[in-house]
Amino acid sequence: MYQIISIIAFLITLTGITLHYIAFPAGMEHLRDPVKKLVYFFTLLLIEQKLSFTGVLRKLVYLLTLLCFVVLAITGFYPTLVLDKHISGYLLMIHATFAPILAICLAILAVMWASHCRFTYSDWPWFQCLVQRVTLAKNAEEEPLIKSRRFGEKITFWLIIVLALPLILSIILSMFTLFGTYWQEFLLTIHRWTALVFAVVAIIHTYTLLRTKID
Amino acid sequence: MLVSGLFVAAAETEQKFLGDESDGSRATPIHLIPLYAENEDGEKGEKIQPDAEFPMPFSTRHTCIDCHNYDLVKKGWHFNAVDANVPPGRSGQPWIYFDSKLCIQIPLSYRNWPGTFRPEQIGLTEFKFTKIFGRHMPGGGPGEIEAEDIDDIGRQLVSGKLEINCLSCHNANDGQDMGSQIGYSVQVARENFRWAATAACEFASVTGSADQLPATYDPFMPDPGVKDAPTVTYRKEAFNENNEVLFEIVREVPNERCYYCHSDLYIDNEDAEKWSSDEDVHLKAGLTCVDCHRNGIDHNIIRGYAEEANISQNPIAAMSTCEGCHLPEGEDESRTGRHGAPIPTHPGIPTVHFDRLTCSACHSGPWPGDKTILTKTSRAHKLGTPNVNKAPDGLPHVISPIFAKQEGIIAEYLGRDLLLEDRKIAPHKLIWPAYWGILEGDRVEPIEISIVENVIGGVFADLELSATGDWPQISKEQIVEAIRVINTAIGTKAVYISGGKFYSLDDSGAIKEQENHPAAQPYLWPIAHNVRPAAQSLGVRYCTDCHATDAPFFFGDVTIDSPIVAERDSVKKMVEFLNVRPFYMKAFAFSFVFRPWMKIIALGSCAVLAMVLLLYALRALSCVAKVLAGNNQ
Numbered sequence: 001m002y003q004i005i006s007i008i009a010f011l012i013t014l015t016g017i018t019l020h021y022i023a024f025p026a027g028m029e030h031l032r033d034p035v036k037k038l039v040y041f042f043t044l045l046l047i048e049q050k051l052s053f054t055g056v057l058r059k060l061v062y063l064l065t066l067l068c069f070v071v072l073a074i075t076g077f078y079p080t081l082v083l084d085k086h087i088s089g090y091l092l093m094i095h096a097t098f099a100p101i102l103a104i105c106l107a108i109l110a111v112m113w114a115s116h117c118r119f120t121y122s123d124w125p126w127f128q129c130l131v132q133r134v135t136l137a138k139n140a141e142e143e144p145l146i147k148s149r150r151f152g153e154k155i156t157f158w159l160i161i162v163l164a165l166p167l168i169l170s171i172i173l174s175m176f177t178l179f180g181t182y183w184q185e186f187l188l189t190i191h192r193w194t195a196l197v198f199a200v201v202a203i204i205h206t207y208t209l210l211r212t213k214i215d
Numbered sequence: 216m217l218v219s220g221l222f223v224a225a226a227e228t229e230q231k232f233l234g235d236e237s238d239g240s241r242a243t244p245i246h247l248i249p250l251y252a253e254n255e256d257g258e259k260g261e262k263i264q265p266d267a268e269f270p271m272p273f274s275t276r277h278t279c280i281d282c283h284n285y286d287l288v289k290k291g292w293h294f295n296a297v298d299a300n301v302p303p304g305r306s307g308q309p310w311i312y313f314d315s316k317l318c319i320q321i322p323l324s325y326r327n328w329p330g331t332f333r334p335e336q337i338g339l340t341e342f343k344f345t346k347i348f349g350r351h352m353p354g355g356g357p358g359e360i361e362a363e364d365i366d367d368i369g370r371q372l373v374s375g376k377l378e379i380n381c382l383s384c385h386n387a388n389d390g391q392d393m394g395s396q397i398g399y400s401v402q403v404a405r406e407n408f409r410w411a412a413t414a415a416c417e418f419a420s421v422t423g424s425a426d427q428l429p430a431t432y433d434p435f436m437p438d439p440g441v442k443d444a445p446t447v448t449y450r451k452e453a454f455n456e457n458n459e460v461l462f463e464i465v466r467e468v469p470n471e472r473c474y475y476c477h478s479d480l481y482i483d484n485e486d487a488e489k490w491s492s493d494e495d496v497h498l499k500a501g502l503t504c505v506d507c508h509r510n511g512i513d514h515n516i517i518r519g520y521a522e523e524a525n526i527s528q529n530p531i532a533a534m535s536t537c538e539g540c541h542l543p544e545g546e547d548e549s550r551t552g553r554h555g556a557p558i559p560t561h562p563g564i565p566t567v568h569f570d571r572l573t574c575s576a577c578h579s580g581p582w583p584g585d586k587t588i589l590t591k592t593s594r595a596h597k598l599g600t601p602n603v604n605k606a607p608d609g610l611p612h613v614i615s616p617i618f619a620k621q622e623g624i625i626a627e628y629l630g631r632d633l634l635l636e637d638r639k640i641a642p643h644k645l646i647w648p649a650y651w652g653i654l655e656g657d658r659v660e661p662i663e664i665s666i667v668e669n670v671i672g673g674v675f676a677d678l679e680l681s682a683t684g685d686w687p688q689i690s691k692e693q694i695v696e697a698i699r700v701i702n703t704a705i706g707t708k709a710v711y712i713s714g715g716k717f718y719s720l721d722d723s724g725a726i727k728e729q730e731n732h733p734a735a736q737p738y739l740w741p742i743a744h745n746v747r748p749a750a751q752s753l754g755v756r757y758c759t760d761c762h763a764t765d766a767p768f769f770f771g772d773v774t775i776d777s778p779i780v781a782e783r784d785s786v787k788k789m790v791e792f793l794n795v796r797p798f799y800m801k802a803f804a805f806s807f808v809f810r811p812w813m814k815i816i817a818l819g820s821c822a823v824l825a826m827v828l829l830l831y832a833l834r835a836l837s838c839v840a841k842v843l844a845g846n847n848q
Contacts, residue, residue, distance in 0.1 A: 086567060088567070089799065090799065092803075093802060093803060093806055096806060096813070097806070099813070099817070100812075100813045100816040100817055100820075103816060103817045103820035103821070104816060104820050106820060106824060107819070107820035107821075107823035107824055107827075110823060110824050110827040110828075111823065111827060114827050114830075114831055118831065118834075119835070158831075161824055161827065161828055162828065164821075164824055165821055165824055165825060165828075168817050168820065168821050169821055171817075172813075172814055172817045172818060172821075174563075174565065175563065175810070175814060176563055176814075177562040177563035178562060178563065179562060179563070180559075180560030180561055180562050181559075181560065181561045181564070181566060181569070184561075184563075184564070184565060184566050185566055188566065
């Protein structure tokens, strides 16, 4: 069941992203050659010279997070979805090696990106309208509402931070002599399902981030 | 007619007699009964008169058969090894034939356990097998097989058959004598098969030795002039006026009766004694062996391993395993906790362990040390019998504990062996077979002991035998010489197997050693007892009980046992018996060095994430509060 649902979830996510990309093409009209487009995508991974020290650090941590995520996703989902087995052997060792690095990176990113990903009025103008209607308040300067294009990026960022907690805690707590067999299985189930949602959200976040950069 | 005859015979076998069906009373039935001897035709003979001039030994078959279906009883696990139709199930303890002078130690079984040899492969007929190993058998099985060997036929006429000795298990009297100088084991060794059960009971004694008598001796016409003729003396006070005897028969066999054949001595130090080691935790909790190892009148006793229910006719086999009592499973939850069994919580144990390990892996046998230890068992080392070799290094060399995947055959169906599924890791005892054989293709057929004795006896004539019963010290040159002699005498390609190695001669006559040959593999059988308390189970302290880089569970040394001096100090690592890559297990164990750090890092990261979430949640709440308060600035 987990295997089927996971495969469906990944297919829907990737299909959705593809459809979105087709429906709302990125601002790369000047790049018609697909190779050039690909090269352009890769240049986004490079560290820009204009970045400050914290900017460089932020990007490096992000790239490391991305790497850890890819490794963990492959080692975690490959045996479950492809081999229909529990993770074990070298894959488990690689998984357990990269997991704490991801945890540290997520913590650093949370600190560094949280302010950047705060929700503002422009992220949800409909909510501002609603509040104004309820409270009868007026904007001091009656500024026109400008819809932000980073809402998706922000919401997925906060979802990642929220999901990281049960994802990490479920597996770490199972390593303590606190929970018996029933709860061990329960924690493992939480880890599996949270990992699935986390992976889907992380993919969407990466896509929205790229779109923000490109657009 | 033949078919209908078979049906009638089968129905008679299945028929339950007066004492075979309980009326529900748990009270012990009184067994005040007359005794009957067997006559020369093998039928029910005369009633035993204790004051007769030459009283015969009583026959358990003909004494008990008035109330109990003997033919049904003999289908039980303790008696049915010779029945090829009985699925062998999980590999069990073999009988071990050893001869230090011939450098032989070979596991035998009538059951088709992979790695054992059938006794006839080394030239042991059922009669000879019974004489050697019947000391620790409750009779029946090979002891009741009609002799076919020309020598054995004559001997069996004198000795009689070794009937099932009901008293060896069910006699609660302290006088039941299995192992004294005149007890059951000695009577069997003297070929007094017909007299063995009588000699063992508390109200009779037997003198004489059937093996000293000529094959022409007629035990039904005793001649007082014949020296060493087996003679029974009954204690007359045991008989009432009707010549009946009151037996202290119990349905539930006392532990001490089981212990006669099922004792272990782990020689973990020079002064290893039974008083210095603990018994099974279940016995200390007040249970008896037969609380779990149960059977009905068919004596189809439960062995107790998880897969047994697939092949056992015993209806409660499934609920008489560790899981059956201790773990709530499926719809039978109400049955868990039988006998007050605690339900374990296994805190902190990843569930994958339950898929890959038997319960006994963590809970049974001796705690694994850096190196395996020599182990003695009743059946292998004649424990509890007179003149037993008490030296720690006496042969045969049984080694334990070894953690390995279980072997066995659950069933044989249409000529195909259905192997044990989900072979879990369990603690095992191990023996390294050592024997002389003939290479037939890739297969090695052991050479009969008598032939080996005749052929290479001369080569090893001057061999200095160990006073403790250990291996003699032999060299590879002596092995070469012995193989050469066998090759010449038999005219085939002879080999020697020992310590996991296969020795043969190449074309130039030089010795050729081969490891990992299928014929040289050790034979292992699982340890089920003694079960240790939960507080002494593996993993109770930390994962590193097993997952440390030097944990004996994976990296303990398994002694390689061989009479060849050059091989004496060899060891194998435990991990080699688990079919896993040693490097992987080492790397995996090494990861546990960093496990505490990983926990700290992960928990620290979670704390930071939680604080960031809390901080921004409070800020969001502050915004909402401001808006709701009408303060929009």
